[in-house]
Amino acid sequence: MLEVKHLRKEYGGLTAVQGISFTLQPGDIFGFIGSNGAGKTTTIRMIATLLEPTAGTAVLNGADIRKDPMEVRRMIGYMPDFFGLYDDVKVWEYLDFFAAIYRVPNKQRGEVIDSVLELTNLTLKKDAFVQSLSRGMQQRLCLARCLVHDPTLLLLDEPASGLDPRARAELKELIAELGRMGKIVIVSSHILPELADFCNTVGIIERGELLAFGPVSKIVTEMQPHRVLAVQVLRDSDELIKQVAEMPNVVAATAGSKGEIRIEFTGSLEDQADLLAALVSSGARVAALREDSADLEDVFLKLTTGALN
């Protein structure tokens, strides 16, 4: 379990992270969302024991990042947003080097290296020099490096940056698989729809403050408590909007774009069918009705202002 407690980081007069707290359980895939400069990387680097918090701490399976950083390092796999690899070694040598650092017993190393290479789809490149790998493959190698010691917590800072769509899809599947393996995964990314696909928890950060935290569905529900129905009508909708606003289970009705009426609705599907029937019987020429469900991007845009530290 990872407990982040009032983690705060100040650089001179600038507060990069303002005392954020959250808890993650094994199997959680946590999407860390925020604009550039919001404090994601600083938070991740503090948890990775690379930056000393000004205040607060984080505890991973009982090991405190401030009191026992070496113990924490043994349990984490950290993949920075920008990283370099040793070009002049072979893929298996690179992994063997990190396996040695993490004290994976000599006898098990070969097996461990083979399995992480298979997991990251790099088996064919085992004997290739690192410099001969494409950007996507190097990204996967860095992830393989994070996995050689079977870490409890994976910190992936923008892991998909610079990857082509296929590589992104593969990485997404791989992260989901790691979650299924019971690891805690923290992923920061700008590509919100991707995060929503495989993260079961998200946190939205702006100016170092955690604005929202929890399962994607919960955050979306909190931001948009009612269902929103969009009705496309073929005649002037102003009069109709007034009528709809009086109908049962309708919280509000407003004019949308292109002659649409946006209805905030609290009823069930049965009620929705009744609403549609009422609209038609009132003489409205209904061309389409659809549910407008909010997604992570909507929530993000609604919560944040784009302000930077």
Add this chain to the structure above:
Amino acid sequence: MIKDTWNDLIIHNPMLIEVTRFRRRFLSASSAGSANGIILILCLICYATVVLVVIENRDSISPIALIGFETVLLSVLAPILLYNAIAGERERRSWDLLLAAPITKTQIVVGKFMGAMAALGVAVVLFQVPILISARSFERAHFVTVLNADFLSVTFLMFVCSLTILFSARVKRGLMALGATLGSLISVLIVLPAILAGGNSDRHYTDVAFFLHPFIAFARLYEVDDYLFSQAHSVVSVSTLTKSFTPATPSFFEGFVQPIWWGWPQALTYLALAIVCLGWASNTLNFAENEVKFLPHGHKDA
């Protein structure tokens, strides 16, 4: 405790991958650097030339002069091998990956040092061939003196390596480390002696002022053997440095620094300085803009 430290730093130090990396970078013709093969062939041609010249003139080339030549050459090579050792990790952004792993700063520094020493070790071993040929034939050199000079040469190289690592740990750019190391060596070995000497040729003064200068030590070792040989065989010394003292007055035996104090004391000093530089380097690894490796004071891994 000592055994654990030895195992951590030497036997099971993961950073020994540096030995493989140095071998690939500098001793492999098929490695990534396309110029590597050509440079290696040129080096081998130069080496073969040196060996042939020594074989041809084995009676007149002192092994200590060869050791001096080896020291000059490798003292320039060592900073080139190591200037990027730590600063390069920062520039390449591979540093974070190491810092976030459970490896100590001392392991990193010692691993880098050993990698370079392994590469230099190959060069030192190769140099032993002409040195041995010369030592067998050149009558004015005593075998123990040659060993003494060799020991001094190796320890001086260790010091240069550790000094380069220290600079590499302290600065942000590899080239700055290279410049700082070469600049320091030139200042301490050439510029400072020239200023200090200031035309003063008094032997007592120069011996004291340059007591730690490796090349002065080589010269003194050479002179002592040359003088002793001249005395034993009643011949004139070939050394221009000792001509003024021969044939009868062994004034440097009466000087401030006795002959016994040349060679090993300097070697031990350089060994100590090498350890100090490595310790200093590992203590200052946090000196960079984008990382703070924090371990509480007094922590067992600090």
